[in-house]
Amino acid sequence: MSDHGRVIVVGAGPVGVVAAMAAARRGFAVTIIEEATEVMEDPRASTFHPSTLEMLDELGIIDEFISRGLVARYFDYWDKPAHELVARFDHEVLAEETKFPFVVQTEQHKLSRMGLRRLGEMPDVDVRLGTSFETVEQTATGVVAHVRGPDGPERVEGAWLIGCDGGRSTVRKSQGIEFEGYTWPERFVVLTTLFDFADAMGCSPRAYLADPHEWTNLFKVAGDDMQGRWRVVFPTAVDETDEEALSDASAARRLAGVWPDAGAGELVHRKIYRVHQRVAASFRQGRVFLAGDAAHVNNPIGGLGLNCGIHDVMDLLDTLDEVTRGAEPDLLDRYERRRRELNIRFVQDQTVNNKKRLEERDPAVRRANLDNLRATAEDPARARAFLRRTSLLDSVRDSQAIA
Numbered sequence: 001m002s003d004h005g006r007v008i009v010v011g012a013g014p015v016g017v018v019a020a021m022a023a024a025r026r027g028f029a030v031t032i033i034e035e036a037t038e039v040m041e042d043p044r045a046s047t048f049h050p051s052t053l054e055m056l057d058e059l060g061i062i063d064e065f066i067s068r069g070l071v072a073r074y075f076d077y078w079d080k081p082a083h084e085l086v087a088r089f090d091h092e093v094l095a096e097e098t099k100f101p102f103v104v105q106t107e108q109h110k111l112s113r114m115g116l117r118r119l120g121e122m123p124d125v126d127v128r129l130g131t132s133f134e135t136v137e138q139t140a141t142g143v144v145a146h147v148r149g150p151d152g153p154e155r156v157e158g159a160w161l162i163g164c165d166g167g168r169s170t171v172r173k174s175q176g177i178e179f180e181g182y183t184w185p186e187r188f189v190v191l192t193t194l195f196d197f198a199d200a201m202g203c204s205p206r207a208y209l210a211d212p213h214e215w216t217n218l219f220k221v222a223g224d225d226m227q228g229r230w231r232v233v234f235p236t237a238v239d240e241t242d243e244e245a246l247s248d249a250s251a252a253r254r255l256a257g258v259w260p261d262a263g264a265g266e267l268v269h270r271k272i273y274r275v276h277q278r279v280a281a282s283f284r285q286g287r288v289f290l291a292g293d294a295a296h297v298n299n300p301i302g303g304l305g306l307n308c309g310i311h312d313v314m315d316l317l318d319t320l321d322e323v324t325r326g327a328e329p330d331l332l333d334r335y336e337r338r339r340r341e342l343n344i345r346f347v348q349d350q351t352v353n354n355k356k357r358l359e360e361r362d363p364a365v366r367r368a369n370l371d372n373l374r375a376t377a378e379d380p381a382r383a384r385a386f387l388r389r390t391s392l393l394d395s396v397r398d399s400q401a402i403a
């Protein structure tokens with residue numbers, strides 16, 4: 001049994017499994033509590049930036065993670081109505097700053113599965129699927145989580161509790177913490193198709209298409225069969241119903257708007273999401289912490305939300321480790337000082353601006369935005385600065401400077 005104390009992680013989504021692995025590797029005993037009985041496969045994150053790949057490397061899972069996805073050195077911006085490539089960014093300009101000058105596109109459910117399998121092989125790790133967190137009590141030296149498993153209510157004792165239980169976080173609500181921000185009036189539709197956009201249009205595996213009427217994001221993922229498929233993300237109209245947005249006719253119309261033949265491609269999945277920009281008013285209440293979507297949510301343009309969540313828990317476990325080894329408890333506030341501010345400065349700011357840039361309606365502003373992207377991609381120094389920010393390398397490096 002570890003003498004480092006027990007960390008209770010609520011939620012075995014990708015942030016929770018990374019938190020649990022990071023805790024176990026630092027010598028904590030771990031209980032991870034997940035209400036579902038199996039990993040959800042809905043199409044959400046697939047873009048993992050260099051800053052996050054460095055952390056997955058530290059956890060010893062990078063080779064398996066890369067082998068289950070696609071390595072994407074380039075990403076694009078396109079002018080959708082003109083069917084024209086505007087800018088292609090090459091992560092190779094980051095080669096002197098990171099061991100991973102590329103993005104890896106691996107679906108998030110693969111990370112959760114990989115993590116759960118590895119946690120199952122680790123000593124002092126207790127994985128509880130089919131178990132819901134209900135509430136938590138705190139004492140001066142620890143926490144008691146009240147959970148409900150297949151055999152009814154239970155108490156789980158630990159030193160710390162981390163809420164990685166997603167945007168609707170029960171942990172956050174149990175602490176009475178506000179989720180400040182707003183919800184976009186439109187929803188985002190994700191269509192998954194076997195139509196090969198790279199083959200048809202010559203785009204990179206990640207491409208952002210600006211369009212004043214209906215912007216689009218294209219992502220290639222490997223799929224569980226490793227045969228390749230494309231996720232295509234669109235906004236709905238504000239007054240469009242979910243049923244209309246997900247209908248065969250809408251799907252075919254939207255895909256054909258990206259590339260004429262795409263409407264006839266085989267559609268393998270469709271899903272609609274409500275999208276928010278929200279940050280918890282506080283990331284810590286005593287021995288209870290929030291991380292990942294429980295702490296912050298944002299629109300997915302730029303692929304930042306999960307990356308930031310993984311950065312949260314890596315920073316938090318370092319902090320808990322330092323305090324457990326004797327650092328002053330005041331250090332615990334550093335987690336919120338770092339992670340809340342960086343989420344607002346990098347993730348909220350960039351995702352809102354990414355959306356505005358893609359949907360810009362004013363022709364002059366739109367032209368200036370696209371010209372600016374083109375000029376940035378063509379100038380190696382500007383491209384490097386741009387990619388340091390979009391890949392959250394600056395965010396992680398800046399966080400070290402916040403004491």
Ligand SMILES: Cc1cc2nc3c(=O)[nH]c(=O)nc-3n(C[C@H](O)[C@H](O)[C@H](O)COP(=O)(O)OP(=O)(O)OC[C@H]3O[C@@H](n4cnc5c(N)ncnc54)[C@H](O)[C@@H]3O)c2cc1C
Binds near residue numbers: 045046108134
């Ligand atoms: C279309 C789309 C595309 C995206 N693309 C990207 C991308 O490319 N890159 C990126 O960085 N981000 C992306 N995101 C965001 C990313 O999906 C989320 O940030 C990520 O899922 C957050 O992970 P999480 O572990 O914090 O939360 P979740 O994935 O929501 O996991 C929370 C877990 O907690 C469990 N849980 C909830 N309540 C309880 C309870 N009471 N007790 C026990 N368990 C509980 C849930 O069952 C779930 O397993 C995208 C999102 C969408 C919608």
